[in-house]
Amino acid sequence: MARIIVITSGKGGVGKTTTTANLGMSLAQLGYQTVLVDADIGLRNLDLLLGLENRVIYTILEVLSGECRLDQALIKDKRQPGLSLLPAAQNRNKDSVTGEQMKSLISLMENQYDYILIDCPAGIETGFHNAIGPAKEAIVVTTPEIAAVRDADRVIGLLEANGIQKISLLVNRLRPEMIKSNDMMSVSDVKEILAIPLLGVIPEDECVIVSTNRGEPLVLEKKLSLPGVAFENTAYRLDGQNVDFIDFESYSKGPLKRLKNFFLGSSTT
Numbered sequence: 001m002a003r004i005i006v007i008t009s010g011k012g013g014v015g016k017t018t019t020t021a022n023l024g025m026s027l028a029q030l031g032y033q034t035v036l037v038d039a040d041i042g043l044r045n046l047d048l049l050l051g052l053e054n055r056v057i058y059t060i061l062e063v064l065s066g067e068c069r070l071d072q073a074l075i076k077d078k079r080q081p082g083l084s085l086l087p088a089a090q091n092r093n094k095d096s097v098t099g100e101q102m103k104s105l106i107s108l109m110e111n112q113y114d115y116i117l118i119d120c121p122a123g124i125e126t127g128f129h130n131a132i133g134p135a136k137e138a139i140v141v142t143t144p145e146i147a148a149v150r151d152a153d154r155v156i157g158l159l160e161a162n163g164i165q166k167i168s169l170l171v172n173r174l175r176p177e178m179i180k181s182n183d184m185m186s187v188s189d190v191k192e193i194l195a196i197p198l199l200g201v202i203p204e205d206e207c208v209i210v211s212t213n214r215g216e217p218l219v220l221e222k223k224l225s226l227p228g229v230a231f232e233n234t235a236y237r238l239d240g241q242n243v244d245f246i247d248f249e250s251y252s253k254g255p256l257k258r259l260k261n262f263f264l265g266s267s268t269t
Contacts, residue, residue: 001110001111001158002109002110002111002112002113002114002115002116003114003116003136003137003181004106004113004116004118004134004135004136004137005115005116005117005118005135005136005137005138005139005238006071006120006131006135006137006138006139007019007020007023007117007118007119007120007138007139007141008119008120008128008131008132008140008141008155008159008264009090009120009140009141009142009148009150009151009152009155010120010122010123010137010140010142010151010152010154010155011122011142011147011151011152012122012123012226013122013208014094014141014142014143014148014172014173015122015141015143015202015208016119016120016122016141017040017045017046017049017119017170017171018049018208018211018212019139019141019170019172019202019231020036020046020117020119020230021046021049021050021217021233021254022160022217022218022219022228022231023037023117023139023235023236023238024036024083024115024117025050025080025083025217025219025220025221026231026232026234026235026236027082027083027114027115027117027235027238027239028080028082028083029080029082029083029219030113030235030236030239031082031116032082032113032239033080033082033112033113033114033115034083034084034113034115034116035049035074035083035084035085035086035109035112035113035115035116035117035119036083036084036085036086036117036119037060037086037105037106037116037117037118037119038060038085038086038087038088038114038119039060039088039097039102039118039119039120039121039127039130039131040088040119040120040121040122040127041060041061041088041089041092041096041097041127042088042089042090042091042092042096043088043090043121044059044087044088044089044090045073046085046087046088046119047085047087048212048215048251049212049215049217050077050085050215050217051098051214051215051216052075052077052085052087052215053204053215055075056075056087057072057073057074058073058092059087059088059089059096059135060073060086060087060089060105061089061092061096061097062089063086064097064105065100070086070099070105070108070109073086073087074086075087078221079220084113091258095126095128097130099129099130099133100133101130102131102133102134103133103134106118106134107134108179116133118131118132118134120132124154124155124158127160128155129162132158132159132162132164132214133162135164136142136164136166137164137166137167137168138157138159138164138166138168139167139168139169139170139199139238140152140155140159140167140168140169140170140194140196140266141172142170142171142172142175142190142194143169143171143172144171144173144175144179144184144186144187144189144190145184146185147186149185149190149193152169152194153193153194154262156194156196159212164263167196167197168188168196168197168198168199168238169191169194169196169197169198170199170200170201170202170234171187171190171198171200171201171202172202173202173203173204174187174201174202174248175202175204176201176203176248186267187240189203197214198245199234199237199238200230200231200233200234200237201230201245201246201248202227202230202231202234203226203227203230203248205225205226206229207225207227207228210229217231218231219231219232219235226246229246230246233245233246
């Protein structure tokens with residue numbers, strides 16, 4: 001029986017799809033049969049980040065309409081045979097799929113895979129509710145910015161309201177030098193505000209952009225970059241392994257008081 005995990009954020013552009021691609025590839029490298037489901041109907045990008053865009057023939061919509069079989073739409077990654085992608089349609093909108101259809105589709109794969117990772121669209125509208133419907137667990141991705149953390153807080157409440165209790169946090173694009181100068185929230189600040197277990201911390205690095213443009217997940221590098229190691233370690237933790245967090249910088253843990261006051265209502269000045 002597969003672990004069905006939705007990867008979500010609320011705010012767009014925080015690295016949710018990059019996280020899905022790298023965690024999925026890492027889990028496949030660990031020997032798990034893993035399928036990535038792109039639930040971002042109309043704005044698919046997961047195929048690009050995996051370098052599989054030229055192999056998309058059928059999408060999730062053709063499967064649901066009966067125009068093709070599920071196995072015809074699934075794309076196996078030739079670099080890592082344990083990884084498959086079910087792409088979203090690019091020329092439709094999010095209302096093209098219902099929540100019940102998504103649940104039915106995921107149930108077809110539940111006994112074929114060890115992990116099903118659902119890449120959730122940004123926002124909290126129809127696409128979001130469709131994506132979280134079949135999930136049993138969730139990973140909330142945020143950057144250490146006030147808008148992203150506020151959106152993540154809202155998403156966590158919606159996940160809990162939909163019966164998802166196992167929710168983990170991934171903090172992306174950490175910049176220790178900004179934390180040192182008290183211009184960015186620290187990981188401990190974000191953890192305190194969101195109050196969910198920390199699964200991973202990924203540092204900001206230009207190699208992430210290079211990886212995205214090449215369609216090569218960071219965890220496939222022969223010599224792993226720091227973000228690549230961080231994503232790999234996150235996958236190990238997801239698998240239940242006890243892996244220490246990288247100390248990216250021994251920076252001051254003094255809170256950004258204005259931001260914490262915004263969320264926690266502290267009277268500290």
